Amino acid sequence: MSSVLGSIRIGIGVNGAPCVREEVTALFVELRAPLLRYLRSLGLREDDSEDVAQETFLSLYEHLRQGKPRDCLRGWVFRVGHNLALKRLMRKGCETAEFDLVDGGMTPEEQADWKARQVRMQNVVAALPERDRYCLLLRAEGLRYREIGEALEMSLGAVAASLARSLNKLSVVERG
Template identity: 30%
Template sequence: MSDLADPPAPGADEDLPLVDRCLSGDRAAFDALVVKYQAGIQRLVRRYVRREEDAEDVSQRAFLNAFEKLTEFRRESSFRTWLHRIAVHLALNHVRGASRTEPLAEMDDLPAFTNALETSRLVAAEVWTRVAERLSALPPKQRLTVELRLFHELSFREIAALADCSEDSAKVNFHHGIKRLRGLIPDPGA
């Protein structure tokens, strides 16, 4: 018998040991989850909540809600998906009361996008602004699906859990959202 722990089974939630430790009173375990997901949750929230201070506040509330409701985590989805769902709901609730006239994109959001398009930062900024404007015009489920898939690299199964829809519905929403966005990126051959 080996002293090494068995690796998690494919599809298993690698965060469950930390969740279990937290539920048994180990606060450092939840701190580890915060460290692991904080940057991603803040990026997710910033897609909806444009002011940096508000985004930080909503992100902190997402972790606080997760900590307070950890006993309600039913493990029907991964901890990551559950946490993303909390953050999305808080961000959407925040936006319902906020103005939508704030800037759509920050220059800090551009480096990965610039590299993916292999274009200059200035052109990427223009394209990103146009894409962000079009994203905000998408129906809510399409917008959520496209953002979670492209910016947060969630699986369609995880997106379905977050968006309260089937996996097939998430795929359809993504397809239609991408189809609407496709016209924004100039054809390099034109």
């Protein structure tokens, strides 16, 4: 999986003032795909994920316009997206979407093996405590531990401990 999280660009206007709209747009281009994947992995439907992504970046615009802290913005984006997604899921009850696990470009046999492995892993991930699951999903989207901590309001140590627990459980599946 290619790394999608490059450096954050900050737009500078002609008069030297930060162009917040440009900055938000740049971040949207950079983070939309991993954010959508994360939102889908939480169980949001595709259209809901897109709505939440829009809402997240509009909130980011307000955040930046109000001069609030801009350190760890990627973590901030995923935190807001995460919280908006959970609210939406609560409103909609159990109406969640299945994340399509089939990868393109495989032979039918490869797809069958791959899917069987995915199902095993998904079962393990689904059985993880909520926080551990979120940490793992965010790590899969390329977030650094510090950003995961910002997104889930956890300490660095707690993120590392959570990931260690989850990786141990996933390793069992891998070996089996």
